Each structure stands twice: as C-alpha cells, then as structure tokens.
Amino acid sequence: MSIFCPFCLTEHAGSECKKEEGTTNKIPKTYINAALKGVPIYPIAVIGYRGCGKTTYLSSLIYALYHKLPQEWISILALNQQTIKKIETDYIPVLRRGNFPPPTTKFFEEPLILKLTIPEKKINIIRAKREIILIIYDTMGETYDSVDTIKNKFPLISLIPNLVILVDLFSICTEATEISADMKLHSLVNRLTLALDELSAPTKKKNLIVCFTKTDKFWDLEEAEEDFGPLAYKPLEPKSDLKRYCKEELYRTSEDIQRFIKKNYNNFFKALDENYGGYCFIASSNIGCKPNENINTFSGGYNPLGVVDPILWLLTIK
Amino acid sequence: MLKLDQHIYGITKEKGLSTLSVSIEMSEEDLKVLEKHSLYHLPNVLLYDNEAIKPKKYIYYKLNDESMVLGRGVDIGRDEFGRVGNFLFHNLILKLKEVEKVGVTPIGLIKYFEKKGTFQDIFCEGQNVDDDLKVLDNDTHKEVPAMSLFEGKSDLVSLLLYTCFNHEKISSPICICGNEDKIFDFLDILFSILPKKMWSNLSFNTFWYEDSKLPGLFFCCTNVRSNEIRLPNYSLKIDLEEGLYESKIDIQDKMKYEYAKCAAQKALSDKQGLSILYLLEELVIAHDWRKFIDLYKGSPQDIKWVIYSHNKENILTEILQGNIELLVVLREDLSTEERDRVFKSKILIERFIKQHDEIISKDFIEWFYNLTTQESKDFCRVILNNPTLLNFILKTIKNEKERLTFNITTVQGLIEEMYKNYLETENYDQTTEEKLLEVFCEFLEYNAITDIFKNVKRLPPSENPKILLLRALIMYRFGNSSKIISILKNKRSQQLTRNLLYEGMKTIDWKEHAKVLINDKNRSRVLFWRK
Numbered sequence: 001m002s003i004f005c006p007f008c009l010t011e012h013a014g015s016e017c018k019k020e021e022g023t024t025n026k027i028p029k030t031y032i033n034a035a036l037k038g039v040p041i042y043p044i045a046v047i048g049y050r051g052c053g054k055t056t057y058l059s060s061l062i063y064a065l066y067h068k069l070p071q072e073w074i075s076i077l078a079l080n081q082q083t084i085k086k087i088e089t090d091y092i093p094v095l096r097r098g099n100f101p102p103p104t105t106k107f108f109e110e111p112l113i114l115k116l117t118i119p120e121k122k123i124n125i126i127r128a129k130r131e132i133i134l135i136i137y138d139t140m141g142e143t144y145d146s147v148d149t150i151k152n153k154f155p156l157i158s159l160i161p162n163l164v165i166l167v168d169l170f171s172i173c174t175e176a177t178e179i180s181a182d183m184k185l186h187s188l189v190n191r192l193t194l195a196l197d198e199l200s201a202p203t204k205k206k207n208l209i210v211c212f213t214k215t216d217k218f219w220d221l222e223e224a225e226e227d228f229g230p231l232a233y234k235p236l237e238p239k240s241d242l243k244r245y246c247k248e249e250l251y252r253t254s255e256d257i258q259r260f261i262k263k264n265y266n267n268f269f270k271a272l273d274e275n276y277g278g279y280c281f282i283a284s285s286n287i288g289c290k291p292n293e294n295i296n297t298f299s300g301g302y303n304p305l306g307v308v309d310p311i312l313w314l315l316t317i318k
Numbered sequence: 319m320l321k322l323d324q325h326i327y328g329i330t331k332e333k334g335l336s337t338l339s340v341s342i343e344m345s346e347e348d349l350k351v352l353e354k355h356s357l358y359h360l361p362n363v364l365l366y367d368n369e370a371i372k373p374k375k376y377i378y379y380k381l382n383d384e385s386m387v388l389g390r391g392v393d394i395g396r397d398e399f400g401r402v403g404n405f406l407f408h409n410l411i412l413k414l415k416e417v418e419k420v421g422v423t424p425i426g427l428i429k430y431f432e433k434k435g436t437f438q439d440i441f442c443e444g445q446n447v448d449d450d451l452k453v454l455d456n457d458t459h460k461e462v463p464a465m466s467l468f469e470g471k472s473d474l475v476s477l478l479l480y481t482c483f484n485h486e487k488i489s490s491p492i493c494i495c496g497n498e499d500k501i502f503d504f505l506d507i508l509f510s511i512l513p514k515k516m517w518s519n520l521s522f523n524t525f526w527y528e529d530s531k532l533p534g535l536f537f538c539c540t541n542v543r544s545n546e547i548r549l550p551n552y553s554l555k556i557d558l559e560e561g562l563y564e565s566k567i568d569i570q571d572k573m574k575y576e577y578a579k580c581a582a583q584k585a586l587s588d589k590q591g592l593s594i595l596y597l598l599e600e601l602v603i604a605h606d607w608r609k610f611i612d613l614y615k616g617s618p619q620d621i622k623w624v625i626y627s628h629n630k631e632n633i634l635t636e637i638l639q640g641n642i643e644l645l646v647v648l649r650e651d652l653s654t655e656e657r658d659r660v661f662k663s664k665i666l667i668e669r670f671i672k673q674h675d676e677i678i679s680k681d682f683i684e685w686f687y688n689l690t691t692q693e694s695k696d697f698c699r700v701i702l703n704n705p706t707l708l709n710f711i712l713k714t715i716k717n718e719k720e721r722l723t724f725n726i727t728t729v730q731g732l733i734e735e736m737y738k739n740y741l742e743t744e745n746y747d748q749t750t751e752e753k754l755l756e757v758f759c760e761f762l763e764y765n766a767i768t769d770i771f772k773n774v775k776r777l778p779p780s781e782n783p784k785i786l787l788l789r790a791l792i793m794y795r796f797g798n799s800s801k802i803i804s805i806l807k808n809k810r811s812q813q814l815t816r817n818l819l820y821e822g823m824k825t826i827d828w829k830e831h832a833k834v835l836i837n838d839k840n841r842s843r844v845l846f847w848r849k
Binding site for chain 2: 051099100105106141145
C-alpha cells in the first residue's frame with residue numbers, strides 16, 4: 001500500500017526510501033500507521049537568508065511545543081531517531097545554555113518528523129483534526145543566493161506546500177547595502193518564485209508564512225514603533241484558549257503586520273500577494289530576550305515567543 | 319616532484335559556505351564530491367567550550383580514477399553572525415600514481431605538509447598557492463612508527479589485513495577509537511604494511527563526527543568519548559586505548575584469510591618477507607609468469623604455500639595452458655586433484671612432450687600409474703605418440719609387476735590404440751610394435767587376454783623376424799609351450815612363423831620342424847667341440 005513518504009515527499013510503497021548516495025531512509029512505523037489512518041500531513045520548509053535564524057527558530061519551535069504551550073492545547077511526539085537526537089542533543093540543550101546553534105552546512109537536512117495531538121475537546125476549534133504530522137525541513141541560507149541554487153540544491157521545495165520564510169528585518173535594515181530593504185525582501189520572494197516555476201511547482205498552491213524573527217532587537221529601541229510598527233511589540237504569550245488565540249489574536253497580529261509591510265515594503269508585499277495562494281505575517285523572537293553583544297550568546301533567560309504561530313496558522317487554513 | 323592541486327571550502331561573509339578557491343578546472347561531479355566531504359562538525363561538548371582545543375580533522379580518499387585527496391579541516395572560531403562552528407577545509411589533490419611512486423604513506427604526507435605549512439588556517443582571497451611541491455627525498459618522511467601498537471596482536475593485524483584485501487565486500491566502516499597520536503600511528507603503520515596499490519582502496523577521517531562515509535574501505539576515527547557521538551554501523555571497531563577490538567566480519571574466504579595471516583606475521587617480524595609476498599601476488603595478478611617463477615623459486619616455503627593457495631585458479635589456468643616451467647616449479651605443491659587436472663590437459667601434455675621435459679614426464683608417468691584401469695585407457699594414444707613416455711611406461715610395467723591387472727590393461731590398451739591408429743591413419747611404427755609385444759608376451763599366461771589376438775593378425779605384414787615371432791606367440795598363446803617357442807625362435811623358422819600367422823596352425827608339420835631343430839643343435843655342438 002502506498003503512503004506519502006516524508007523523505008522524498010511522494011507516494012510510494014514500502015517502508016524505505018532510497019537516498020541519492022545509495023543508502024536508504026527508514027520510514028518510521030508510527031508514521032506509516034498514522035499515514036494509513038489518514039492523519040493529515042503538513043510538509044514545511046523553513047527558508048531565509050544566511051543568519052536569519054532558521055535553525056534557532058526550529059529549535060525554539062520544538063522547545064515551545066514541548067514547554068511553552070498550555071498543556072491542554074497540543075501534545076508532541078518525535079517520530080524518528082533523527083528528530084529525537086535533534087531535540088535531545090543538538091537543539092534544545094544548546095539554547096537552554098544560552099548558546100546559538102552553529103550554521104547549517106547541508107543545503108537541506110533530513111526532516112524532523114513530529115506528530116501533534118490536539119485533545120478531543122478542542123477538535124471543533126481547528127476543523128476536525130485530532131492528530132497531525134509535521135515534516136519540517138531546515139535549510140542552508142546559501143540555498144537562496146540564486147534561482148539555480150534553489151533549483152539544484154533544494155529541488156524538494158517544489159513538493160513542499162508550506163514555506164515559512166524567516167526575515168531578520170533588523171539586520172536587513174541596518175546593513176549598509178546598495179539596495180533597499182524592500183528590494184532585498186522582494187529579491188528573496190522573486191528568486192523563490194522563479195525557482196518554483198523552473199521546477200514546475202505552481203506558486204498559487206503554496207502557503208507562505210512570513211515570520212519576522214529576532215524582533216527582540218526592536219524592543220526598547222527608540223522610535224521602534226515608528227520604524228518597525230507592530231514588529232516592535234513583544235509578542236504575547238498565548239494565554240487565551242486555543243480557539244480564541246487562533247481565530248482572533250493570530251489573525252489580528254497578522255493583519256497589523258500586513259498593513260505595516262504593505263505601507264513600507266510594498267514591492268515585497270505585492271510579490272507575495274500576486275504569486276502565492278495563502279500568506280500570513282508573524283512576529284517572533286526565537287530566544288525571547290536580547291542577545292549579548294558581539295559574542296552571540298544570550299543570558300536573559302530562554303523564552304521563545306511567537307514561534308508556534310506559523311504552525312497554528314497552518315492548522316486554521318486547512 | 320609531487321604535483322598538487324588545491325581546493326578550499328569554508329565560510330565567508332559574501333558567499334556563506336562555499337568553495338572559496340580551486341587551483342584547476344574541475345568537473346562538477348568532482349567539485350560536488352569535494353564539497354560533500356569538506357565538512358567539519360564538532361560535538362557540542364567541544365563546540366561550545368571556548369577553552370577546549372579544537373581538533374584538526376584529516377581526511378584521505380580517492381576522488382576519481384586518477385586522483386586522491388588529502389584534506390584538513392580546522393575550526394576558525396565564529397562567523398560574522400557570531401555563531402560557533404566556523405571552519406576552513408583545505409584539500410590537496412594528488413595524482414594516484416605519484417603517491418604510489420613517492421612511497422610515503424598518507425599520514426607521512428600529512429606530517430610533511432604540516433611541517434611545510436601547506437595547509438591553510440585562514441583564507442585570503444587572491445593569494446597564490448604552490449601547485450608544484452617537491453617531496454623531499456628524506457627518509458624522515460618514509461619513517462614509519464615502530465610496530466609496538468600491534469605487538470602481540472597478530473590476530474587483529476590478520477583481521478585488519480583481511481578486511482583491506484577484501485575491501486570490496488566490506489561496506490560498513492572500520493571504527494578506530496583513540497587519541498590523535500595513536501590514531502595517526504595506527505593509520506601510518508597500516509598503510510606501511512599494505513601494498514601501495516591498495517592505498518587507493520582505503521579512506522580515513524581522523525576526527526569523525528556525523529560525517530558522510532568516504533569512498534572505499536572507510537576508517538572512521540574518533541578521539542572523543544561522549545554520549546553525543548553515535549558511531550556508525552561498523553564492521554570492525556578497534557579501541558586503541560584499551561587494546562580491544564570487536565569484529566562483525568564473517569571470514570568467508572579462508573584462503574584470503576591465510577594470505578592475510580601470513581602477511582601479518584611477516585609485517586610483524588620479517589619486512590623483507592612481506593615485500594616478497596606482495597610482489598609475488600602482484601606478479602600473479604599481472605600474469606608476469608617469468609618474474610614470478612624466478613622469485614618463487616627462491617621464496618621461503620610458507621610464502622610459497624600461501625601464494626599458491628591464494629592464487630590457485632590463476633596459477634593452474636596458466637599451467638593448463640602449457641606453462642611447463644611453472645609446473646616444474648610448483649610440481650611439489652600440487653595436490654592429487656590438481657595433478658589430475660593438470661595431466662588431463664591436452665595442451666600441457668603436448669607441450670611437455672614437445673619440450674622433452676624429463677622431470678614432468680616422470681611426474682606424468684607416476685601420475686598415470688596411479689590412475690584407475692579405466693582412466694588409463696584414455697591416455698594410451700598420448701603415450702603411444704611419445705617414445706619417451708612409452709619407454710617410461712613400459713619400463714615401469716616391467717618393474718612393477720604387482721599391479722598385474724593395471725599392467726595388462728595398459729599394454730592391451732596400448733596395442734589396441736596402436737591398431738586403431740593404423741586403421742585411421744595407416745601410420746605404423748615397427749619399433750613401437752616390437753616394444754609393446756615384447757612386454758605383452760610377459761602376460762600371456764593370464765586368462766584376461768582375449769580380444770587382442772584378432773587385432774594382432776590384422777596388423778600390416780612385417781619382415782621383421784622378431785615381430786613375426788611375437789605376433790605368433792601372442793596369437794597362439796604359446797607362452798607356456800617352450801618347445802614350440804624354441805622352434806619358432808630358430809633362425810630358419812621365419813617362414814614357419816609367417817605361415818603360422820597367415821595360414822593357420824593346421825598347415826604346420828611340427829615334427830618335421832622339430833627334427834630340423836634337433837639337427838641344428840647337434841651341428842652346433844660338433845662345431846663347438848671341434849674348436
């Protein structure tokens with residue numbers, strides 16, 4: 001019987017998936033059983049320029065799923081050893097010690113495979129979902145340096161319907177370059193769109209979640225609200241019930257940011273609006289505090305904010 | 319001169335992680351391979367410890383049919399975002415043949431290049447690199463650490479060598495755990511006790527941490543004992559600190575293992591013997607039989623046995639194709655089955671007959687004499703066609719009377735073959751017939767001889783009195799009739815013999831002939847006394 005494979009993102013029979021170099025990835029049994037039961041599967045890729053915080057974002061997402069969300073909202077299960085290892089050694093312990101992960105050195109890593117379970121009484125809030133599977137790809141920032149690199153190094157992107165684009169707006173705005181921040185943001189979407197076209201993947205079928213990371217850099221800045229609008233506010237800890245948070249707070253924040261982006265980064269906004277089926281805007285802080293100057297550590301206490309919102313948004317639109 | 323090409327991979331602000339410099343035009347495929355294997359990862363226990371000394375990582379592997387890579391990865395602190403794990407990887411690409419010619423092990427080369435400062439610690443755009451580096455002809459670089467690491471561990475060395483010789487069948491890596499110095503020594507010694515042609519089949523990574531497998535038989539080494547490091551699924555694991563090893567290798571090729579065992583023994587105690595062993599093996603593979611024979615002759619017995627056992631098929635095939643000299647050198651090593659196989663080779667027999675090789679002829683006879691009676695019949699024509707062989711066989715038959723049935727069958731077979739040959743080709747040799755019949759006459763008293771008599775009559779007519787006599791004796795089985803034999807042996811009885819053979823017994827007046835014989839005898843006695 002065929003199932004949707006988490007490694008090659010196509011349907012095939014069997015419990016193994018051949019890799020390029022001739023070895024195989026074993027599809028976890030729990031995944032197979034869930035897929036056969038018809039559990040919804042959400043492939044997601046985290047994309048963005050070098051240094052925008054993709055790996056840190058993923059680490060914080062998992063940490064938040066485990067520790068930050070109210071217990072009655074969602075429970076989480078890692079479905080393969082690779083994911084468990086990432087959680088136990090690579091990701092969370094590093095951040096809890098106030099360090100950032102090293103740069104990603106592969107164009108795309110093996111995906112994290114997670115199963116989320118939403119308790120029975122909350123089902124009617126987010127459609128009829130009880131369990132969902134997330135297949136999340138972390139990628140290397142260098143992938144997005146050109147259309148060809150995206151196309152040749154990460155062709156799997158054509159099969160991933162949900163793209164979380166991380167934007168470090170603070171760095172883009174403060175870096176001295178010849179092109180404007182709007183053009184730089186537009187350029188990323190432009191390259192992505194062209195690459196997807198080259199790979200014959202209709203962009204209108206993709207959902208883009210634009211997640212502005214490192215918003216902690218805006219906090220306490222003078223005139224931050226003027227320059228960065230709603231991004232300057234510290235994201236709220238989700239406290240209200242899940243329904244209210246998803247239907248109201250999430251959407252309100254997205255609309256606020258959208259207005260700001262449309263006004264100040266119009267080319268970027270138009271590129272999104274005209275080419276993609278669905279999009280939303282999220283503000284997040286991967287660590288929830290300001291990093292230490294110059295040594296890329298942080299000591300303000302690890303408290304990621306807004307990192308789960310992209311996943312929650314995805315659950316509301318399907 | 320050792321020509322180097324270079325490839326540098328690392329992180330810059332402008333390009334991120336990418337190929338920073340390469341000294342030649344390279345195919346996309348080769349570049350992809352270089353980049354894939356130019357990653358430097360550290361476990362968290364080292365990565366975030368600012369005080370810890372970050373190890374250097376050295377790799378060695380075959381890039382393509384012509385080239386090998388010697389690479390070094392080093393940690394260079396933080397990237398422009400302040401992230402730990404920034405590194406520089408410098409690959410030196412060398413020609414396979416030059417590496418073998420220079421004869422310095424990969425570890426020796428690493429030490430040399432480190433001493434010369436060839437590997438870069440920082441990347442400066444636009445800087446030139448030497449692309450022709452002379453490897454000094456200095457014995458220091460060819461020095462190999464003493465075998466103390468392997469002393470008393472001949473089992474382990476045998477297993478290691480077996481794994482290397484059998485590399486095509488071993489897909490899982492070999493894990494080596496130990497400190498950097500011991501890892502270096504281990505690899506250095508290993509390469510020094512392997513034939514140089516084998517070096518390109520191996521690869522190593524002196525500081526493995528979640529890296530991809532290198533091509534060939536891969537030695538992945540680690541000096542960090544941490545729960546973070548999960549070793550790959552290995553075929554053999556060696557702990558250099560504890561001196562222990564764990565093997566999952568199933569030794570299926572016993573002969574290859576014996577070869578490896580011999581090589582291990584020689585490696586530990588007799589370097590010259592090791593060279594001889596490897597050279598003999600190379601010569602077999604290259605089918606350089608002339609040099610092989612010359613070297614084999616003077617080699618110690620243990621080496622001879624291992625080489626022969628390990629290369630039996632190749633060697634036997636060569637012998638079967640008529641290499642007599644090789645057979646002469648190896649004749650004492652052949653088993654009964656092998657001897658059987660060899661002497662059943664038509665090409666070989668024709669060759670040693672043509673070359674009149676006495677040694678092999680004797681061996682052949684000895685072998686022939688050990689065949690079953692049925693088997694021996696198959697070789698009669700071969701023997702008939704070779705006077706030397708025939709003489710040997712007949713001599714052996716005369717001397718070894720205890721193998722009666724075999725002897726009778728053999729001679730009978732030879733005579734039948736002689737007859738068949740005459741019928742098919744009209745070739746007839748009087749001398750051969752005389753010899754055969756003479757020997758055959760010795761068995762006339764045995765009842766086993768029957769059909770042969772008809773054939774004797776149909777042989778071509780002969781004027782040779784001896785042949786006539788022999789034929790008559792055989793035809794009529796006069797073996798136990800001394801009076802008739804005496805008559806027939808008389809010189810005047812030639813016509814009698816002829817009549818006997820071609821007209822039959824009934825036409826002969828024996829009494830008349832007996833009188834002639836008696837008169838002849840008396841005349842001879844008178845003549846004697848008169849003298």
